[in-house]
Amino acid sequence: MDIKVVRQILEWNQDCHNELQKELNDKKVLMVNVMGSPGAGKTTFITNVINNLKREFKIGVIEGDIAGKIDAEKIAAMNIPVVQLNTDGACHIEAMSIKNILPDFDLEDLDIIFIENIGNLVCPAEFDIGEDLKVVILSIPEGDDKVEKYPLMFMKSSAMVLSKYDMKDYFKFDEDRVKDNALKLNKDIKFFPVNSTSGYGVEEFTQWLRKYIKK
């Protein structure tokens, strides 16, 4: 019974994802779904990327959280249009929620929307939500076995950001293990080591992202 119902939701979700992609292509807006564990550094990474791109491009953000608006407040403080999506207990964002939120943005006046998904390495990977690109952030303190344990997330992501990269030696993080395992699942995945405190690596990521901007 469980499995049957999940399938129904996933099919409905996929229809909604396809509709969103069509609308975003018509309006030439790139949508990026940023995923990762709780505390991987998603918000800080997004704010760094926005700072790198905001002089050239118009950017909006959808902040997903189970409760509260801590992250949305950080984005709003940068004068970036942001909508806080509270899932009220749900562990991932679904396409229908993004469809409901999209009218809150002026798509004609936007180049990129970043969605910060719920902190979770599991369920968000199962739901396409209208995005052009999925980006997973794996922080060094989480350890080098995460690709093996949570394969779907890395299979479906176009890029893996290795955040808190300055901690690599301290946590004896085996970067080759992570990369080898990710490439086995997904031969096209790109890797971006980043230290959000110093800004290290953010420029390389935005260079890659620019290729997908539609306007």
Place this chain on the structure above:
Amino acid sequence: MDIKVVRQILEWNQDCHNELQKELNDKKVLMVNVMGSPGAGKTTFITNVINNLKREFKIGVIEGDIAGKIDAEKIAAMNIPVVQLNTDGACHIEAMSIKNILPDFDLEDLDIIFIENIGNLVCPAEFDIGEDLKVVILSIPEGDDKVEKYPLMFMKSSAMVLSKYDMKDYFKFDEDRVKDNALKLNKDIKFFPVNSTSGYGVEEFTQWLRKYIKK
């Protein structure tokens, strides 16, 4: 529709949880459900606690993972009976899975079973799985805003282990913020700062845990 189905599963899960609790009380086995984000340090913490208790008590482990048996191999290497539960994509353990696994252990010959849940701060908190105690591990690098963002987990846990505690200053982790917010949700929650590399704090946790051992 989504919500209705989740309720049905939860009711069924709760019946199964109650059955498990009865059996474990009859056999005087303490069951501890260890939860936390991916990479919070659950396995290392459990191995440290086992090392502290194994001379006095007989211990078994159920290792929950979406895929693979990396963690179960670490436990087996300690000569501790362990069963690997692969959820095959599911983001939490349900009581029925534990019911299916329990016959693999000789309950007459066990004092404690530790369950390492799937790395996830969200869904595992929604499912009681026969345990006497829920313990949440929050690692310092995850940041001090996690209680506000994932309240249910902290509401339902009897103890919070603050792992990778040696990183507290490096990550500017505000311990009072975490404790104050957790106590607002759950006035009885206990806090245990731990550094699993040095073993710091493990003894305090096991002293607390001993009070619940049934034999």
